[in-house]
Amino acid sequence: MAVVTYLEAIRQALFEEMARDERVFVLGEDVGAYGGAFKVTEGLQEQFGEHRVIDTPIAEAAIVGSAIGAAYMGMRPVAELQFIDFISACFDMLTNFAAKSRYRTGAGVPIVVRGPIGGGVGGGPFHSLNPEAFFLNTPGIKMVEPATPADAKGLLKAAIRDEDPVLFFEHKFLYRRLKEDVPEGDAAIVPIGRAAVRREGSDATIVTFGAMVQTALEAAKQLEHEGVGVEIVDLRTLAPIDRETVLASVAKTSRVLLLHEATLTGGIGGELAAIVAEEGFEYLDAPIARLGSVDAPVPYAPPLEAAFLPSAAKVVERVKALVKY
Amino acid sequence: MYGFVRLTRDVEERLTILFRQSKVIGGLYRSLGQEGESVAAAYALEATDAVLPLIRNLGALITMGVRPRDIFAQYMAKGPSPSRGRDLNIHFTHLPHPGAKEPVLVGPISMLGTSIPVAAGIALAAKMRGERRVSLVFIGDGAMSTGTFHEGMNFAAVQKLPMVVIAEDNKYAYSTPTSKQFAVPSIDQRAASYGVPHEMVDGNDMPAVYAAVKDAVDRARAGRGPALIGVDTMRMSGHAQHDDMRYVPKALLDEWAKKDPVTRFRARLVEQGIATGAALDGIDRRMKRYAADEADLAEQMPMPDPAEVAAGVYHGDHSAPRVEIVRQWRS
Numbered sequence A: 001m002a003v004v005t006y007l008e009a010i011r012q013a014l015f016e017e018m019a020r021d022e023r024v025f026v027l028g029e030d031v032g033a034y035g036g037a038f039k040v041t042e043g044l045q046e047q048f049g050e051h052r053v054i055d056t057p058i059a060e061a062a063i064v065g066s067a068i069g070a071a072y073m074g075m076r077p078v079a080e081l082q083f084i085d086f087i088s089a090c091f092d093m094l095t096n097f098a099a100k101s102r103y104r105t106g107a108g109v110p111i112v113v114r115g116p117i118g119g120g121v122g123g124g125p126f127h128s129l130n131p132e133a134f135f136l137n138t139p140g141i142k143m144v145e146p147a148t149p150a151d152a153k154g155l156l157k158a159a160i161r162d163e164d165p166v167l168f169f170e171h172k173f174l175y176r177r178l179k180e181d182v183p184e185g186d187a188a189i190v191p192i193g194r195a196a197v198r199r200e201g202s203d204a205t206i207v208t209f210g211a212m213v214q215t216a217l218e219a220a221k222q223l224e225h226e227g228v229g230v231e232i233v234d235l236r237t238l239a240p241i242d243r244e245t246v247l248a249s250v251a252k253t254s255r256v257l258l259l260h261e262a263t264l265t266g267g268i269g270g271e272l273a274a275i276v277a278e279e280g281f282e283y284l285d286a287p288i289a290r291l292g293s294v295d296a297p298v299p300y301a302p303p304l305e306a307a308f309l310p311s312a313a314k315v316v317e318r319v320k321a322l323v324k325y
Numbered sequence B: 001m002y003g004f005v006r007l008t009r010d011v012e013e014r015l016t017i018l019f020r021q022s023k024v025i026g027g028l029y030r031s032l033g034q035e036g037e038s039v040a041a042a043y044a045l046e047a048t049d050a051v052l053p054l055i056r057n058l059g060a061l062i063t064m065g066v067r068p069r070d071i072f073a074q075y076m077a078k079g080p081s082p083s084r085g086r087d088l089n090i091h092f093t094h095l096p097h098p099g100a101k102e103p104v105l106v107g108p109i110s111m112l113g114t115s116i117p118v119a120a121g122i123a124l125a126a127k128m129r130g131e132r133r134v135s136l137v138f139i140g141d142g143a144m145s146t147g148t149f150h151e152g153m154n155f156a157a158v159q160k161l162p163m164v165v166i167a168e169d170n171k172y173a174y175s176t177p178t179s180k181q182f183a184v185p186s187i188d189q190r191a192a193s194y195g196v197p198h199e200m201v202d203g204n205d206m207p208a209v210y211a212a213v214k215d216a217v218d219r220a221r222a223g224r225g226p227a228l229i230g231v232d233t234m235r236m237s238g239h240a241q242h243d244d245m246r247y248v249p250k251a252l253l254d255e256w257a258k259k260d261p262v263t264r265f266r267a268r269l270v271e272q273g274i275a276t277g278a279a280l281d282g283i284d285r286r287m288k289r290y291a292a293d294e295a296d297l298a299e300q301m302p303m304p305d306p307a308e309v310a311a312g313v314y315h316g317d318h319s320a321p322r323v324e325i326v327r328q329w330r331s
């Protein structure tokens, strides 16, 4: 075990999996000698060579499409998108080729497509995306989004070993801000499909994931001073959703706030709300609450971005209203 | 043309200072060493033509008459900036009122290659309506690898649209050398497969770029279809300010330092007796002061009001400021 950042944890997962299984290879823009735009793949090419850490042209459809082809031939490609926003350029490859492959033909597509997501760093409308809702409506694709370094490593290892296409969303706001002890080897693996309870509480549940776990924790600390105990469920896997853990927490607290960084309308919060309403209606003592970003493109100027994103203060306010109801 | 290229460099130098003072929000992507091609290409246009620049084509915008204060305000995300703090750097758009003798400027989105089909659409509208407008669109050696580039290029070729593409071979796309971007010997040859005329010019030789673009623009305006001009140049700074360019051999930088477009053009003007050193010194001083004054103006602008966060997503918000095009454009 060693204390590492969220970013270093991802790098460790890549190192370990490439060393363990020679079918695993990495491809993407500037991932080789440069080590990736955020330095996630630093040192990887030195260790494993140019044939397993491949610098590509700026061609996201070619990156993901060739990953699909290689996966058909038994390889285990990990494709990096420099910013997740560029996933739009490989939409066909992901939603039509990869996602439908097993259902149509029986041929699985064990690829991982990973990249930095999220706002809070002044990236503006084209470098701040949280794209989970685009793919939540696409059966055949799995999605994970770690909130801690240990999960970042463990979920990436699980994603690489998974038989289905996995989108691995890394929040760039967390890259160098979070640090913790991270296990090595198979002990590090975090299974896909299981949420985690990050904090116990009995007055209200916040269901969230990614960088918003930090926002929720901050809010929970403030609420504790005011005598409100918040339970935080970190989804970790966004598709398929771990309904049991969500419902068990709502059964315990009877109040729920669904929190995500993507814009509110059509977001994953709506799906979670439907799950809670359909399967946990009798647990509820207050209407389901949702909090996401303002329905607008992600703005660039810091005062606008701050007004756009969910904040701890907004979470506190919403939870208080829930408890008062 | 000399004033425009000088001003472009001064504005970027000023931006670098603002960046170091943490006043620029986000990244700063300079065009150091390759400013000449943007200026010279835009100089070959008429006032109502369209320009679709990329992040390193600040020179084209300045040449078309965009004031430095708008550029500074964008980089500092100020409230009265052309995008009102919603988008960054040169990502802004100026669509003049019909009939106004002003350029059409369409700011890029970050998704590389996407300007090409849009440039084709602007050219298509010009052709459909019998207007004389040409669209000039810039693309990097890296961005030419995208699917959208090919789709837009091919459509423009088939329809014989008045679109001129400046393809910049500045040797690197972030850290990736052109040799890993495409396998043809030179960037302009990629146009051959669309049946589009193409040529390669020295991008740091401003009169040469001007002449080549002027030819292509005239041809496009006369209804003879698109063209692609490859410019051979070099990005003399990192991809952005955080990038130390460790991947670029020093010899390559030394070689290109000798071909700096600004000093080269200046020497040429003096040699050919077009301007005296003293007159050019005067331009240098004026531009430096102009850039500094404009930066000060932008610094004093307020940040956007957080209450505006959801304004302007749909039709009905008329408060977005327009870019003011300065009239002395090429007078």
Ligand SMILES: Cc1ncc(C[n+]2csc(CCOP(=O)(O)OP(=O)(O)O)c2C)c(N)n1
Pocket: A029, A058, A059, A060, A082, A086, A089, B056, B110, B111, B112, B139, B140, B141, B142, B143, B144, B146, B170, B172, B173, B174, B235, B239
């Ligand atoms: C579709 C897409 N993929 C990746 C990126 C990330 N990116 C931004 S600039 C850049 C390099 C661009 O190189 P080039 O087109 O040659 O222009 P240059 O920076 O050399 O001027 C990359 C990879 C992007 N903006 N869009």
